[in-house]
Each structure stands twice: as structure tokens, then as C-alpha cells.
Amino acid sequence: MDSRQLLVDTMGELMWERGYADTSPRNVRERSGVGQGSMYHHFPTKRDLALAALERNVADLLPAASELDGPGAPMARIEAYLMRPRDALKGCKVGRMTQDPQVREDPVLLAPVARAFAQVHVSWVKALREAIAAGELRDDLDPEHLAHTLMAVLQGGYVLAIAQQDPGPFDGARAGVLDLLRAAAPSVPNHENNRRNRTP
Amino acid sequence: MDSRQLLVDTMGELMWERGYADTSPRNVRERSGVGQGSMYHHFPTKRDLALAALERNVADLLPAASELDGPGAPMARIEAYLMRPRDALKGCKVGRMTQDPQVREDPVLLAPVARAFAQVHVSWVKALREAIAAGELRDDLDPEHLAHTLMAVLQGGYVLAIAQQDPGPFDGARAGVLDLLRAAAPSVPNHENNRRNRTP
Numbered sequence: 001m002d003s004r005q006l007l008v009d010t011m012g013e014l015m016w017e018r019g020y021a022d023t024s025p026r027n028v029r030e031r032s033g034v035g036q037g038s039m040y041h042h043f044p045t046k047r048d049l050a051l052a053a054l055e056r057n058v059a060d061l062l063p064a065a066s067e068l069d070g071p072g073a074p075m076a077r078i079e080a081y082l083m084r085p086r087d088a089l090k091g092c093k094v095g096r097m098t099q100d101p102q103v104r105e106d107p108v109l110l111a112p113v114a115r116a117f118a119q120v121h122v123s124w125v126k127a128l129r130e131a132i133a134a135g136e137l138r139d140d141l142d143p144e145h146l147a148h149t150l151m152a153v154l155q156g157g158y159v160l161a162i163a164q165q166d167p168g169p170f171d172g173a174r175a176g177v178l179d180l181l182r183a184a185a186p187s188v189p190n191h192e193n194n195r196r197n198r199t200p
Numbered sequence: 201m202d203s204r205q206l207l208v209d210t211m212g213e214l215m216w217e218r219g220y221a222d223t224s225p226r227n228v229r230e231r232s233g234v235g236q237g238s239m240y241h242h243f244p245t246k247r248d249l250a251l252a253a254l255e256r257n258v259a260d261l262l263p264a265a266s267e268l269d270g271p272g273a274p275m276a277r278i279e280a281y282l283m284r285p286r287d288a289l290k291g292c293k294v295g296r297m298t299q300d301p302q303v304r305e306d307p308v309l310l311a312p313v314a315r316a317f318a319q320v321h322v323s324w325v326k327a328l329r330e331a332i333a334a335g336e337l338r339d340d341l342d343p344e345h346l347a348h349t350l351m352a353v354l355q356g357g358y359v360l361a362i363a364q365q366d367p368g369p370f371d372g373a374r375a376g377v378l379d380l381l382r383a384a385a386p387s388v389p390n391h392e393n394n395r396r397n398r399t400p
Contacts (some may be wrong), residue, residue, distance in 0.1 A: 011326045012202060017301065018301040019219075019299070019300070019301055021219065021221050022221040022222075022301055022302065022315040033344055047322040047324075068373075080378065091299070094387040095356075095359045095363070096214070096299050097363075098359050098362040098363045099291070099296050099299030099300070099359070099362075100219070101217065101218040101219055101222055101301070102222065104362055108367065110363070112366050113363045114363050114365070117360060117364065117369075118364070121369075126378030134241045138383055139378055140379075140383075141376075141380070141383065142324070142372075142375070142376065142379065144372060144382070145372040145373070145375045145376035145379065146343065146376040146379070147371035147372075147376075148357070148360060148369045148370075148373040148376055149372070149373045149374075149376030149377045149380070150376075151356065151360055151369075151373070152352065152353045152354075152355075152356030152357045152359070152360055152369075152370075152373035153349055153352045153353060153356060154352075154353065154356065155352075155355070155356030155359040155360060156295075156353060156355030156356025156357065156358075156359065157348070157353030157356065158353055159295045159298050159299070159352070159355040159356065159359070160317060160348060160352055162299075162304055163295070163297075163298045163310070163313045163314050163317045164314050164317065164318070165304075165310065165314070169317075169321075169348045169351075169352075170348075170352075172344060172345040172347075172348035172349070173345070173348040173349045173351070173352035174349075175342070175345045176341075176342065176345035176346040176347075176348055176350075177349045177377070177380070179328070179340075179341055179342065179345065179346070180341070180349070180377070180380040180381070180383075180384055181380070181383040181387065183338055183340075183341065183380070183383060184380055
């Protein structure tokens with residue numbers, strides 16, 4: 001691996017573990033083994049390196065969210081994405097950047113985080129619309145709101161789990177919202193209506 | 201106000217705004233106007249001051265959550281607590297401490313955060329149980345899980361709002377979960393069953 005990539009990966013890990021404010025260029029050099037000269041050649045400032053590391057962490061997050069767009073019944077995809085194994089005590093490598101004052105007060109550093117969340121929201125809305133169209137969810141629910149709800153359950157679940165140093169609240173939060181989604185199945189399936197409507 | 205209280209209040213504000221790692225004793229002295237001698241008399245270390253400030257921030261959070269225990273129909277209390285005005289872009293003064301690596305790796309500093317969340321969870325569970333008993337929510341829902349879900353929606357809503365620098369995702373997340381709660385009203389009211397059961 002070249003030293004540039006090694007620096008970016010190391011900074012990405014350290015920002016996830018310790019945040020931006022608490023990670024020094026020295027920490028990055030010590031963990032990566034890359035020398036000071038090479039570091040400043042690739043990244044004149046800590047902020048330059050952080051921006052590259054954020055883009056890298058976002059690139060890790062987005063393919064996972066694309067599972068929402070995969071094949072299969074929409075609710076099955078929604079459930080699979082919601083319930084897939086996650087390290088609750090480590091939290092989200094993108095979401096936790098919002099808590100770092102030096103990141104959230106810097107529009108350039110915050111931009112990749114905002115972009116990533118907007119993109120995941122689009123995937124959620126699409127899957128939820130498909131679930132409504134397939135008669136798996138009541139059609140009086142707002143998929144835009146619900147997408148925020150489901151993203152918030154995951155992001156907030158991390159906060160609760162870290163506070164208790166226990167993955168239980170994270171798992172409880174997503175089990176609870178899954179039960180609510182199941183309770184929000186329509187009493188008369190929409191696809192029955194659609195099928196009836198399509199019958200000549 | 202005495203200098204001790206002024207130090208605690210100032211540290212509480214700075215930890216909310218900037219986190220623990222990023223707040224120096226000097227920042228606290230400059231904002232509070234309390235001198236170095238007095239500061240070290242009351243709080244020999246930054247950690248001592250942080251612990252007092254955390255306890256203070258927790259004491260601010262808990263009375264709000266006690267609204268959940270108030271009079272009135274349980275779902276009306278749940279809705280009022282969920283929807284009351286909150287500064288989405290500032291986030292939760294207790295929850296955001298979980299994102300500070302120096303707090304989350306320090307069991308002493310994390311303890312008041314864990315205790316506060318556990319206490320709020322108890323209030324949520326109680327209100328949700330009452331909503332189920334009153335026939336406002338289906339009785340196959342798990343109030344322990346659902347309490348984590350609702351806490352996560354708020355904590356995660358802050359994360360989304362800060363990422364976008366827009367309170368919209370916070371408000372969307374809570375509107376979405378409120379719609380799900382309403383969709384999870386039982387088709388046959390439980391209290392009707394209870395009343396029938398009590399009839400001699």
C-alpha cells in the first residue's frame with residue numbers, strides 16, 4: 001500500500017475511534033509508520049488529511065446502504081438492512097463526525113457527511129415507497145419522514161449503546177421499530193387493490 | 201452566583217458546545233471570569249470539573265423526561281414529550297457526551313450519562329405500558345424495546361440534523377415515529393376488553 005493510502009486509512013480509523021479534535025498528526029504517523037516528510041508532502045494540513053479520510057469512510061458506508069436497493073421484497077430488504085450485524089459500541093464512522101465540534105463547524109469537513117446521509121436517505125425513501133406500493137406498509141405513511149426515523153433509530157441506537165457500554169439498547173431500538181413497521185402493515189393489502197384495479 | 205457554581209455551569213455549557221476533549225481549563229476561566237487559583241481550589245483537575253458539569257447537565261435533562269410521568273392520557277404525554285420544541289442543531293447535552301472518546305473511555309465520566317439514560321428509559325417504559333393498558337397501543341408491542349426506539353429517534357435525529365445543518369431530519373424522524381405509533385393502535389381497544397372482563 002502506498003504511503004498516501006496508508007495515511008488516509010489510518011486517519012479514517014483514528015477519526016472513528018477518537019474523533020478529529022483528539023487525533024494529532026503525530027498519532028497518525030505513529031500508527032501508520034509514515035514519516036513526517038512524506039505526510040506533509042501528501043497532506044500539508046491535518047484538515048486536508050481529515051477530508052480525504054472522511055471521503056474514505058463515506059465510501060465504506062454507502063455500498064452497505066445500497067443493499068436497500070437490491071432485489072427481493074422491499075420489507076425483507078428493509079428488515080435485512082436494519083437488522084444486519086453492526087458494532088454498536090463503535091458507532092457509525094460517518095455519523096459520529098457530527099459530534100466533533102471542529103468538524104461540525106467546518107462546512108468543508110461536514111460536506112461529505114451531509115452528502116452521505118442524503119444519499120442513504122434517498123435509498124431508504126425508495127425502499128419504503130416500494131414497500132408501500134407492494135402493500136407491505138400502509139399508504140398513509142410518509143416515506144420521507146419514515147426514512148429519517150429509521151436512520152435516526154440506527155444513529156441514536158449507537159448513542160444509547162455507547163452510553164450504557166452495552167449493545168442491548170441498540171438492538172432493542174431496532175427491534176422496536178421493526179415491530180412498529182410490522183404493525184403498520186395495511187389491513188387491506190394495497191397490491192390487492194392494485195391487482196383489482198389492473199383487472200380489465 | 202458563587203465561583204464554584206459558575207465554573208460548573210460554564211464547563212457544562214462548553215462540554216455541550218465543544219465536548220470534553222476540546223475544552224481546556226483556560227476556556228472555562230476565560231468564559232467564566234473565575235481565576236486560576238479559585239478554579240484549582242474547587243477542582244484540582246479538569247476531570248473533576250467535568251464530572252460536576254456532567255451531573256449538572258443530567259440534572260437539566262431529567263425533569264423534562266418526568267413530563268412522561270405526568271397526568272393525562274398516556275399517548276398524549278408520549279406525543280407531547282416527543283414533539284416538544286428542542287434545539288435540533290445543538291443536540292442533547294447528555295447524549296453527545298457519548299461521542300467524546302475521553303468521556304466514553306472513562307467509566308467515571310460515563311456513569312452519569314448511563315444513569316440518566318437508564319432513568320429516562322424507565323419513564324418511557326412506564327408511559328408506554330400505560331398506553332398499552334389504556335388500549336392506545338397494541339399489546340403485542342414490547343415497551344422495553346419501544347422505549348429504546350423512541351429515545352434513539354431523538355438522539356439519532358440530532359445526529360441527522362447536525363449532519364445536514366437543518367432541523368428538518370430531526371422533525372421528520374419524530375413525525376415518522378409518531379405516525380408509526382398511531383398506526384400501532386389496536387383494532388379492538390384493550391380497555392374495551394378490560395371493561396368487558398371486569399363486568400360481573
